Structures are given as structure tokens and as C-alpha cells.
Amino acid sequence: MRATRKSKTDAKRLADVCMPGGVPDEARVRRAVTLLLEQKPRGYAAVAQQFLRRVRLQMRRRTAIVESAAPIPDAIRAELVSGLTARYGAGLEFEYVENAGLIGGVRVQVGSDVFDGSVRGRLQQLQAKMNE
Amino acid sequence: MSKLLQEIEAQIAGAELAVKRQNVGIVRESGDGVVKIDGLSDVMLNEMLDFGNGVTGLALNLEETEVGAIILGSGAGIREGQEVRTTGKLLQVPAGKALLGRVVDALGRPLDGKGPVTAEASYPVERVAAGIIARKSVSQPVQTGIMAIDAMIPIGRGQRELIIGDRSTGKTAIGIDTIISQAHLNRAAESAGDKSYRPLYCIYVAIGQKQSSVARVVSVLEEAGAMPYTIVVSATAADSATNQYLAPFAGAAMGEWFMDNNMDALIIYDDLSKHAVAYRQVSLVLKRPSGREAYPGDVFYLHSRLLERSARVSEKFGGGSLTGLPIIETQAGDVSAYIPTNVISITDGQIYLETDLFYQGIRPAVSVGLSVSRVGSAAQIKAMKQVAGRLKGDLAQFRELAAFAQFGSDLDAGTKGKIERGQRIVELFKQPQYKPVPVEMQVAILWTAQNSYLDDVPVERIREFQEKLTDHLSGRKAELLGRIVREKVLGEELAAALKAAVEEFKATWA
Numbered sequence: 133m134r135a136t137r138k139s140k141t142d143a144k145r146l147a148d149v150c151m152p153g154g155v156p157d158e159a160r161v162r163r164a165v166t167l168l169l170e171q172k173p174r175g176y177a178a179v180a181q182q183f184l185r186r187v188r189l190q191m192r193r194r195t196a197i198v199e200s201a202a203p204i205p206d207a208i209r210a211e212l213v214s215g216l217t218a219r220y221g222a223g224l225e226f227e228y229v230e231n232a233g234l235i236g237g238v239r240v241q242v243g244s245d246v247f248d249g250s251v252r253g254r255l256q257q258l259q260a261k262m263n264e
Numbered sequence: 265m266s267k268l269l270q271e272i273e274a275q276i277a278g279a280e281l282a283v284k285r286q287n288v289g290i291v292r293e294s295g296d297g298v299v300k301i302d303g304l305s306d307v308m309l310n311e312m313l314d315f316g317n318g319v320t321g322l323a324l325n326l327e328e329t330e331v332g333a334i335i336l337g338s339g340a341g342i343r344e345g346q347e348v349r350t351t352g353k354l355l356q357v358p359a360g361k362a363l364l365g366r367v368v369d370a371l372g373r374p375l376d377g378k379g380p381v382t383a384e385a386s387y388p389v390e391r392v393a394a395g396i397i398a399r400k401s402v403s404q405p406v407q408t409g410i411m412a413i414d415a416m417i418p419i420g421r422g423q424r425e426l427i428i429g430d431r432s433t434g435k436t437a438i439g440i441d442t443i444i445s446q447a448h449l450n451r452a453a454e455s456a457g458d459k460s461y462r463p464l465y466c467i468y469v470a471i472g473q474k475q476s477s478v479a480r481v482v483s484v485l486e487e488a489g490a491m492p493y494t495i496v497v498s499a500t501a502a503d504s505a506t507n508q509y510l511a512p513f514a515g516a517a518m519g520e521w522f523m524d525n526n527m528d529a530l531i532i533y534d535d536l537s538k539h540a541v542a543y544r545q546v547s548l549v550l551k552r553p554s555g556r557e558a559y560p561g562d563v564f565y566l567h568s569r570l571l572e573r574s575a576r577v578s579e580k581f582g583g584g585s586l587t588g589l590p591i592i593e594t595q596a597g598d599v600s601a602y603i604p605t606n607v608i609s610i611t612d613g614q615i616y617l618e619t620d621l622f623y624q625g626i627r628p629a630v631s632v633g634l635s636v637s638r639v640g641s642a643a644q645i646k647a648m649k650q651v652a653g654r655l656k657g658d659l660a661q662f663r664e665l666a667a668f669a670q671f672g673s674d675l676d677a678g679t680k681g682k683i684e685r686g687q688r689i690v691e692l693f694k695q696p697q698y699k700p701v702p703v704e705m706q707v708a709i710l711w712t713a714q715n716s717y718l719d720d721v722p723v724e725r726i727r728e729f730q731e732k733l734t735d736h737l738s739g740r741k742a743e744l745l746g747r748i749v750r751e752k753v754l755g756e757e758l759a760a761a762l763k764a765a766v767e768e769f770k771a772t773w774a
Contacts, residue, residue: 144328189302189329241288244303249283263318 409700662686
């Protein structure tokens, strides 16, 4: 399914309505998708795909993915939440993932921003420096 | 030993342990050397991107929800879903004298197997050209060693002179001859210990050419001893379109280093037609809107910003110069095609090579009527101006009268004289490849022609006369030639000495 210019513009207009101020309004998003699939306007599948992409990108920007090798104690979680909220503003959603591949430490990703304090990340940095 | 421990302790104490914020994205699509990336919210235009495993990209399209980037080198290992990081650095290439004598790729990496390049500096590939305040007018000549060019279409240091013509009309040969001529002049000044001479370093950028052609150029330059003063930047037809697109900019960055450090450089872009084609390919794959002949709308800006970087700057801003010799290949002599007209309008003149002249044996096949140099005459030495001032007009008259002469044999003496003079000048300007003529010799030969010493020499023997005269002057009258170089003007006394020398030769000529 090819994304035409029109499908991109329509998806953008729909996304602007459903995500005022860049914050996804869940009810509006659901209603928009339902209406789109019910009414099936011309090229609706491409519009739906583009809309989904925009919602996904926006939600990624509002979600902090916290990866750690071991479970994070509540005190540190609270510290992380307050630190990230101070930086990115309120309304951030938190997703905690355990990833033994990190070896140790924590890796936090909010949208495109990554704070990599894991042992694996440090080793990768070291490797890159040695290869320079 | 204790010093070493102290040093290590200090390094550990100074080591940064805090976690730094990185900006990452995810590869969504990859193909034809172009990658679409989600994320990378902080990326800058023309920023280098790190794909890991030593693969680098360049961000060219910043869109609302994605970033379009080109891969520098091979993109074979790039997978969908792979992480990409910003580096905070704009694309840079090594620059400095360490590159002289080397053959490098579009990123300044050596291709000649002579070991790594240890350059003094790194220069950004994309850079805004010197401004109005920093510039100085062109006043020093670039001696190409090609008589037709030095006499009638002179090039100055800091000028942009286009070399344009059909395929195999000798465009590259003019560039190579110019490089060889600079090598001769540089070496002569070095051996004479002449501190006042400013050496002219050369950069040859090969874009989209056959590897065999580049190898031939390099071997010619090596044989002529020109490589120690030359950098060859090669992005051959086997390289990716992205590397072909970047190569001239990388060459310009290397040239700017010389300009900023009070030195003179000459850059040959061989050729910008293929560069435009490579850029069209990159742009189409990046899905940029296409315009005339499917070239993107900014193809004029692509070449104008590249050629604007050639300049002569004042002492306060480095004091050097970068002379640009772009080459454009036309199709069936059509100079009104899109890319040729663009580059003609950007440059300060053009040397137009004609296929017909080439096959008539007039080589270099410079079409005097269509070739022009807009600023170079200010850079010509006075002696050359004295002898070459009327040449272009004489040749134009000759061409007009030669057309008439075909229809009738009854010509008055004046017309006949003009035609005969023209035929001799045309013969004089025939010059073998890789044999640059020094400026003092050019002045002497043209003076001989202007003062009617050639009028009684049969046209078919002009070449022979010229060769013998050259031998005579360089062998027996070296001091006279030296005076022309030093004095740079043909005063009465010098003209008399030249007259005596030519008459002495003429007496022995049969």
C-alpha cells in the first residue's frame, strides 16, 4: 500500500485533531479509527496506516522505556520518575523492562533520547573508541 | 614510573562517568544507498550518523516524522530495525599538505596503498563560500602552458573557468596539461630558490569516471612528476552515487585549506555533468520532487554553492586562492541543455572545445569565438597582453574572411594577408598533449608572429619553424627568456633584443 501525499496530509489532519498539543487523546483516537474503518473513504487503508504511524511516534515520545538487568527497587523507580518528569514534563508513561543482556545498570529511552548507563552500553562505547 | 601512575590517576579522576544523552533512531527502510529513519529528533542537516560497525551516513532530508539519510560507502550490512545515532559532527575530510601526492576517496581515505593519511586538519565538506568582504579581485595568472588559452582566454588565480565540449574533444587533457604546467613552474621556482613565486597546488576530482581513466590520469601525472603537487580525489563509476555526489565538495574542502593558509590551489572537477546525474539519482531515491530532465530543483544551487567556494581572499582572511576548472560534457555540441547553461552562467567564462576542430587536427580544439574569460585578462602579464592583445580579433576576422574566400579566388592584398596571418596563428596554437609551453616562450613566439616574421614561412612548415625557434631561444637565448620572466613587459630594449634573436634564427632557417 503506497502512501500518497493525500493520505499523508489526511493522516496529519486526523492526528492533529486526535492529539491536541501532541498528547494522544485515547477516546478520540479510538473514535477516529472506528469511523475511518466504518465509512471507508477513498484510500482509507493508507490513511489508517499513516495515522497509526503518527500515533505510535507520538506515544513513543510520551513513553519512558526503562530497561534494567535486574528489577529496580521502588526508591530508585521514584527517583527515575521524578527526574524524567522534571525533564520531559508531566503525563509521561513508564514501561519497565528486564533485559539480562544489559549485564548491569539502567538504560532509559524517551522518544529518540537514550540515556545508556548499562554495562553493555559502556562496553560498546569503549569498543567504538578502540576502533577509532 | 611514579609519573606514569600519576598520569593514570589524573586521567581516571578526569574521566567522565556521567551518563550522556544520546539521540537515536530506528532504520525503517533501506535501499539504493538511501535509508529512511524513524526518530532522530535532534539531528542536524548534513550531520554524520553512526550506524555502528564503522558505517557512516549523512542526514539529507529532515521531515516531520522521518529522516532521509545517505550511506557513505557500502550499506550492505544495514538492517531494518537497526539503531542509528547522531554524532553531533558535520561531515569532514582531512585537509593539508599531507594529502599531496595521494589518491583518496570522497571521504579522504587513501586508495593508493601508500599507508594512512596523517593530515594536519579536518575541513567540513559543506561550507559557506567566502563572503564579499573576504574576497579580493583576481590579479595573478594561472599559466596553463597552453598557448591558445594563456594568450586569448587567460585564467586568473581564484577564477572559475568552465571547460565545455562533447565527449573526447580533449577536456580532461586541458586539465591535466594545466596540472603538469604547474608542476614544472613549481619545481623550477623551488630549484631556483625563488621565494616570490607562489606555488599552485592542484586537486583533480574524478566523478563517475571509469577506473581505468583515473588510473591513466594518475600514471600520466606520475610520469610528468606532477603528483607531488597534486591530490586526486576519486569517486569512480563503481562508487556509490552518494560518494560521487560528495567528491567535488570534499575536493573543495581540501582546496579551501590551501586558500585559508595563504597558499594557492587549483581544482578540476571532472566532470560536473556526471555529478549532476549522481545527485539526480540520490534525490530521486530520497523522493525529492523532480523538475526539468528529472533533475531536482536545487541542482543549480548544488553547482553554484560548489563553484562559489573558488575565490581569491584578502590577506586578512588567509590570503590564498582557489581556482576552479569545472568540466561539462555536452551532447552533440548542445550548450543550451539544462546543466551546461547552469554552469555557464555560474562560472567566470568558458573554454569551448569543438569536435569539428578536433578532427581537423586543431588540438587543443578551442573555439575562439565561443570561448571567453571574464576576469582573467586582469591577471595576464603585460608582455603577454602586448603580443596577444589583437589575436582574438585577428582570428575572428580570419574566420569570417576564410568563409568568403571559399567562393572566389580574386581577393585583394589586404584580405589575402589577413587570411594568411590567420592560418599561421591557427598553426601556432596547435600543441601536443602534456607539453606545456612556458609563458616567456609563448610571448617570444607570439611576438614573432605579430611582427610578420612568419609571413614568408609556408603554412605547412609553421610547426617546424616554431619547434626550431623554441630550440634556438631556449638553447642560445635563455638569458633573453629569463629577462621576459623578470621584467614581465616588453620594453624597447627587450623588444630589440628579441628582434635580434629572431632575425639571427631566421637567417639560419631554410
